[in-house]
Structures are given as C-alpha cells and as structure tokens.
Amino acid sequence: MTETTPFTKTPGWLDWHAGPSKPRFKVPVGAVDAHCHVFGPGAEFPYAAGRKYTPCDASKAQLFALRDHLGFARNVIVQATCHGADNRAMVDALNHSGGKARGVATVRRDTPDAELQALHDAGVRGVRFNFVKRLVDFTPRDELMEIAGRIKRLGWHVVIYFEAVDLPELWDFFTALPTMVVVDHMGRPDLSKPIDGAEFELFVKFLAQHPNVWSKVSCPERLSVSGPPALNGEQNAYRDVIPFARRIVETFPDRVLWGTDWPHPNLKDHMPDDGLLVDFIPHIATTPALQCKLLVDNPMRLYWPEQS
Numbered sequence: 001m002t003e004t005t006p007f008t009k010t011p012g013w014l015d016w017h018a019g020p021s022k023p024r025f026k027v028p029v030g031a032v033d034a035h036c037h038v039f040g041p042g043a044e045f046p047y048a049a050g051r052k053y054t055p056c057d058a059s060k061a062q063l064f065a066l067r068d069h070l071g072f073a074r075n076v077i078v079q080a081t082c083h084g085a086d087n088r089a090m091v092d093a094l095n096h097s098g099g100k101a102r103g104v105a106t107v108r109r110d111t112p113d114a115e116l117q118a119l120h121d122a123g124v125r126g127v128r129f130n131f132v133k134r135l136v137d138f139t140p141r142d143e144l145m146e147i148a149g150r151i152k153r154l155g156w157h158v159v160i161y162f163e164a165v166d167l168p169e170l171w172d173f174f175t176a177l178p179t180m181v182v183v184d185h186m187g188r189p190d191l192s193k194p195i196d197g198a199e200f201e202l203f204v205k206f207l208a209q210h211p212n213v214w215s216k217v218s219c220p221e222r223l224s225v226s227g228p229p230a231l232n233g234e235q236n237a238y239r240d241v242i243p244f245a246r247r248i249v250e251t252f253p254d255r256v257l258w259g260t261d262w263p264h265p266n267l268k269d270h271m272p273d274d275g276l277l278v279d280f281i282p283h284i285a286t287t288p289a290l291q292c293k294l295l296v297d298n299p300m301r302l303y304w305p306e307q308s
C-alpha cells in the first residue's frame, strides 16, 4: 500500500506474498495462469464505490513479475469485484502485457456495444457473473441472460462464481446460458462433505451433462480445511483438495483450467506462497499429458484460439 493511495484496506486484509518460492515443478512451455487479478493501484484506478472489500494494491507490473518468476508465459486477468464494472485497471494491464494477457470483464446491461467492442479489442474474451453473496449485490437473471446473449456475438464465454450449496437454485439459469461457461474454483465445494456426496456429485453431473461447461481447478488455499503445511505440518499442502481436483481433471481433461488467483482476495487466515501453489499442480494433474492440457492446450483454445 503506497502512501498516496486514498484507500484503507479492509481490517484483517492479508497482503499478497512478497517473496514467493521458486517452484520445484517446472510448468510446460507456454503455460497460462488462467485466473488472476490486478487491484488498482487505487491512486490510479480507484476502487468502486459499491465494493464489498478494499484490497491492498496489486499492480500489473507486480503480476507480470510473478508470472515470470513462476515460469508462466501468459495470464488471464479476471475483473475483481472491488473494481465493479469499471474495467480500466484490467484493460490497462492487458494493454501493457505485450499480448501475453487476455481478460474477463464485468459488464452491465447499460454497457454500450461500442464499449464491448473496445474491451474485445483490448483482449477481453469473457464476462464474469458472480453469485457469491458476500462479494456482490443481486443482479436479476434476465439482465444477466441479456448480457450473455450480447457477448455471445463477440465469441466470448461466461465465467460463473458461486458456492456449491447454491448450485441447485442456479442450475436452470446456468444450463440455459448460450455460451461456453467456465466455473471458478470448482464451484467452491465444501470439503467437509464427501467427494461422492450429493453436493459434489451434482457439480460433476453439471459438467458431465453440459459439454459447454468448463471448470477452473484453482484455489486449494481457499477451499482446504486441512490447510497449508506451515499450519498442519503435513507434507502435502491443501491435501484434502487433491481428490476433488483430480477427479475433475481426470474426468474432464479437455475442459479444465488452472490459475494462481493472485493477489488472493479475502484470505484472512493465511496467504499462500505462490511457488507452493505451482508445486500443487502435479498432485492434481499427475501426468505430463494432463499438465499440458490444463496449463497450455485448454487455456490457449479458450483465450488465444487463433494461436492454438
């Protein structure tokens, strides 16, 4: 947080890890970090008036430095809720990425077609619909469906963020979406429930029955109940996430994506070492072929189809 920013962080906010380890796992050439954010900097790109949290700043230069440190080639930068539908910080990052970043925006019903086209020209390829109640206010479904119809014409997809317990209520809306659909963080399963229990089975059925639905197998640090190694002394950090993520990767190998989620909004207990998050990948994608699909082939097909 610089002294010039006019914003004060949400109490308890944990800043991103300033010295992540060098991963032992070497990601394949051309790997894409398909879920990350930029925050401000607030002095240049103010946070939205209606935001639910105020983060620490996390700039494009810091994101690109992390990309290089971890060995990735590209980023997909997802609009964070603290910026509302003001996509300028994300677009500025795309514009300074040298073609190495694509974006997922937040748009509203009143976003003009010309702005959608400008977002497309900057590298946006998706729109995010967020259903996590602590992060956003309710948007009527007909409004979202109208937006989905408009962005479909640009060849974009819809990224959806929700919690597992809400999937039954959202099912009809999600399955009516006319585009490719990408689920954030495996639909946030509750890991205190069994992997073959009704809740996660419904999520697997969601993908099995709908070939247009993809899943990010991201955020073990957010989902884990067992926690990171420093807290539990176990060899595998976030080990309880492994069977859930492996099941999705192995059942739907051509429809999975991975991302760091840097700078990790809203983590109150611990901040992950991004190098260790990369070392988690071979636990969930256990062969070079699966790793290549997860980190290169799939994200390239979705975000850089002209180069894949």
Ligand code: 0GY
Pocket: 079, 080, 081, 082, 135, 184, 261, 264, 265, 266
């Ligand atoms: C994530 C998760 C979270 C936040 C956001 O845009 C956001 O504010 O996505 C969260 O708090 O669970 O994907 O970064």
